[in-house]
Amino acid sequence: MPPQPESSLHFVRPTVVLLDLDDTLFDHANTARATLTVSTAGIPEFQGVDLEALYQQYSEILEEMHPQVLAGRYSYEEARRLRFQRLLAPYGLGTTDAEAEQFAHRHYGYYQRLRRAVPGALPLLKALKPHHRIGIVTNNRTSEQKEKLVQLGMAHLVDALITSEDVGVTKPNPRIYQVALECLHCSPAEAVMVGDNWLADVVGALEAGIRPVWLNRFGGTRALTHVDEITSLEPLAEVLLKITGPVSLPAGENAASPTKNNFQ
Structure with missing residues (x-):
């Protein structure tokens, strides 16, 4: 840094x-959590898996690869496939490009629909x-x-x-x-x-x-x-x-002055 x-x-x-x-x-964080829950549901290899730990693995891989995508080293499609190959490998899944791409495509569809x-x-x-x-x-x-x-x-x-x-x-x-x-x-x-x-x-x-x-x-x-x-x-x-600083709020909003200036 x-x-x-x-x-x-x-x-x-x-x-x-x-x-x-x-x-x-x-x-993004809670959308990604919800998406992983839905996209792994019904897959035997993920039964009993700690989904919060899976989300942390997903986030680490995304944080590592996203700058490389922005720098043009990978296309978005390539990066998505590679991310899921790495995420799925410990569970014996995503061993072929086609399998990883299929999972990635399904996952991204859920991610789009579950955005919040x-x-x-x-x-x-x-x-x-x-x-x-x-x-x-x-x-x-x-x-x-x-x-x-x-x-x-x-x-x-x-x-x-x-x-x-x-x-x-x-x-x-x-x-x-x-x-x-x-x-x-x-x-x-x-x-x-x-x-x-x-x-x-x-x-x-x-x-x-x-x-x-x-x-x-x-x-x-x-x-x-x-x-x-x-x-x-x-x-x-x-x-x-x-x-x-103080501004007018829309009708119905509480405009009372806060009692704290910093949220610690």
């Missing part, structure tokens, strides 16, 4: 809110939309990320989708953030970045001069104490206060 820059940024009410997509707005939003994500976007321009900054394929936004009912709330595929670099490279700022016609000081990945979303934003808010859903350790942290996208009033 590169050195993590200290920030001298002060709170400025943003005009633009940038957000990561996977595991910030789209709940992070709790609070849609209300957050709806609350931000009247007051801010919204950009998604994501390390993934453009077509897949567009598909997720449509399926989750978020596409009409997003002003710009900035992907590593389109820009040609991945977060934390500051260039992808600079492109986002150009698309949304704002300066770094006018933006805030919300994301779950410390290196990509927090360090990347800081290096681009953007104030980050770390969505720490999984109990990580905050390496820089001055970086704002939230552990959930709920309750809405507290999350908005941390991201943007």
